[in-house]
Amino acid sequence: MSFKLRPANYSDCELLWKWRNEITDIKNSFNSNAIPYDSHVQWFNLNFKNPNNLFFIMEHEKVSVGQLRLEINEFSEGEIHITVDKHYRSMGIASKALFALEESIKESSINFLVAHVKPTNIASVILFIKSGFFFSRLVDFKGFSCYELKKNLL
């Protein structure tokens, strides 16, 4: 089974919008409204240019099947946002993507990976814990009580 984590490009904009608006993602995200395409394009154009935002696409058998975005903050922590297309879930793809991400940022100054996950998002909690993240604390994140899961890269 071939797998690749590649940097995203501008032509991935529409795919990212599609995944963002998938129903389970809306339920698990911190903004529960569907995003209109125009707003998404504005958001994408702004964030894609930002060097503290790294956008990746997961490819399974050369098909784009998910996205991973790393938002790097002033403490050199990389906050993870990850989505696998609903037709490709529970195949180990997100686990592979997290592993590939770590390989690709090995030489960078990022010292922690962080994920904020709603306690009801069981698939994500299991994914991160199995990938070596630990429970850091319960935090209020964008108005939701959620788990802060972290992985030390140092």
Ligand SMILES: CC(C)(COP(=O)(O)OP(=O)(O)OC[C@H]1O[C@@H](n2cnc3c(N)ncnc32)[C@H](O)[C@@H]1OP(=O)(O)O)[C@@H](O)C(=O)NCCC(=O)NCCS
């Ligand atoms: C969370 C998500 C990225 C996981 O992607 P995935 O490719 O299905 O995950 P994997 O197949 O790599 O699974 C990793 C582990 O989590 C577990 N897992 C995955 N889906 C699960 C589910 N629905 N219920 C319980 N456990 C689950 C598996 O047991 C797996 O461990 P294993 O390999 O030992 O069996 C995917 O479900 C998704 O895109 N969800 C919607 C978006 C989202 O919630 N993103 C996270 C916000 S931070």
